[in-house]
Amino acid sequence: MDEGTRELLEPLPPSAKLVYYVLDAEGRFDQTGLAEETRLSTRTVRFAVEKLTEVGLVEEGLCPRDARRSVYQAVPPADRDSVDEPEATADSASEADAPAAAVAED
Numbered sequence: 001m002d003e004g005t006r007e008l009l010e011p012l013p014p015s016a017k018l019v020y021y022v023l024d025a026e027g028r029f030d031q032t033g034l035a036e037e038t039r040l041s042t043r044t045v046r047f048a049v050e051k052l053t054e055v056g057l058v059e060e061g062l063c064p065r066d067a068r069r070s071v072y073q074a075v076p077p078a079d080r081d082s083v084d085e086p087e088a089t090a091d092s093a094s095e096a097d098a099p100a101a102a103v104a105e106d
Contacts, residue, residue, distance in 0.1 A: 002077050008055045015040055016048040020057055024074040030063055034072065056080050 001024075009017050015038075022037050023029060031049070035042045049072050052058035056075060063069040 004077060004080070005057065008057055012051050012055070013048070015044050016051045019045060019048040020052055020074060023058060023072060028061075028071045028073040030069050030071050 009020060012020075018038050018040070019034055022034065026037065029037060031042055031045050034040070034045045034049070038045065040048070049058060049060075052072075053060060057080070058072050059075050060070045060072055063071045
């Protein structure tokens, strides 16, 4: 496991870490499969997956056998780097400064 993954996992609850380790080692699972594999409740699994998705460690996809279900898998570190938020551009910086300038003129 790389250092970036460790840093993202550090503040997460133990249940999220367990779910991540299972997904990273075993591959794709749906919520029920994760609950069986980790022996956590489905509610806890859902919370863990939500936290992992927020930080970009896990992605959600459609189940090939049942489109009503979601499957989850760990995001590889190489793919995770491209998911990071874009840096501010000169256009967005000037837009952010515009309201302050308008207030200063009044």
